[in-house]
Amino acid sequence: MLTDADLTRYSRQIALTNIGKAGQEKLKNSRVLIIGTGGGGSAAALYAGAMGIGTLGLLDPDVVELSNLSRQILYSHSDLGRFKVEAAKERILANNPDIRVNTYPFAANGENLADLSEDYDFILDDASGLQTKFMINDVLATCRKPYAFAGTNWYNMGKVGTVAGGSACFRCMLDLPADLPADTRPGPVRVIGPLLGVIGSIQAMEAVKYLVGGHDLLRDRVLMFNLVTLSMKISPVEKRPNCPFCNAEGETVKGEVSRGERT
Numbered sequence: 001m002l003t004d005a006d007l008t009r010y011s012r013q014i015a016l017t018n019i020g021k022a023g024q025e026k027l028k029n030s031r032v033l034i035i036g037t038g039g040g041g042s043a044a045a046l047y048a049g050a051m052g053i054g055t056l057g058l059l060d061p062d063v064v065e066l067s068n069l070s071r072q073i074l075y076s077h078s079d080l081g082r083f084k085v086e087a088a089k090e091r092i093l094a095n096n097p098d099i100r101v102n103t104y105p106f107a108a109n110g111e112n113l114a115d116l117s118e119d120y121d122f123i124l125d126d127a128s129g130l131q132t133k134f135m136i137n138d139v140l141a142t143c144r145k146p147y148a149f150a151g152t153n154w155y156n157m158g159k160v161g162t163v164a165g166g167s168a169c170f171r172c173m174l175d176l177p178a179d180l181p182a183d184t185r186p187g188p189v190r191v192i193g194p195l196l197g198v199i200g201s202i203q204a205m206e207a208v209k210y211l212v213g214g215h216d217l218l219r220d221r222v223l224m225f226n227l228v229t230l231s232m233k234i235s236p237v238e239k240r241p242n243c244p245f246c247n248a249e250g251e252t253v254k255g256e257v258s259r260g261e262r263t
């Protein structure tokens with residue numbers, strides 16, 4: 001039930017026909033897990049909390065470092081050394097104390113993610129590293145848990161897509177022609193803040209679209225854009241008939257590892 005304060009706080013988005021009071025109430029009763037609270041996860045979590053998604057889960061094992069602050073807008077200089085998820089919770093609740101934020105200060109793996117994902121309606125993959133993203137996809141696609149993935153290649157190119165309702169998965173997407181070359185150069189991560197802000201914002205919007213009705217999702221499609229040239233395109237993604245993940249029967253993969261620390 002929306003309160004008077006809710007009607008005021010969310011009045012601008014309630015005025016949108018695709019949301020309205022019914023949609024806002026769905027958001028209030030929804031649970032979204034964000035894996036990785038770095039650059040993309042910062043933008044996604046800030047918007048998800050501000051928009052009134054009722055319960056957020058934040059999963060990240062890292063502490064805030066000085067090199068994070070140029071793009072991870074959840075954090076302040078005074079947060080250096082703190083667990084990211086704890087600093088993030090404080091920041092999100094400072095904006096919107098009416099929601100709930102659960103924190104998981106550990107890394108996702110196949111076991112804990114299968115277990116944890118059962119508590120959430122939609123998941124955002126803002127993890128880094130291709131192997132981690134494969135693991136997240138394999139668990140969630142097999143469980144039929146809807147989620148939005150995002151990634152960057154080089155410092156100016158981003159991609160976002162959603163896996164839901166038995167659609168093609170992240171593994172299938174990588175069968176696309178090599179529009180985005182992998183950055184295999186040695187050295188530090190090369191990325192710039194606004195690119196991550198854009199992909200995190202798009203992911204937050206995918207979550208909202210799914211939660212209020214599932215219309216117009218980036219499903220069986222991937223959005224790719226270049227933030228320097230401002231070129232943007234949406235490419236279809238075909239489900240591979242032999243993909244073992246998005247063709248799974250939808251059974252839940254249960255792990256033996258407990259959910260660990262939850263707050």
Ligand SMILES: [Zn+2]
Nearest residue numbers: 169172243246
């Ligand atoms: Zn697949």
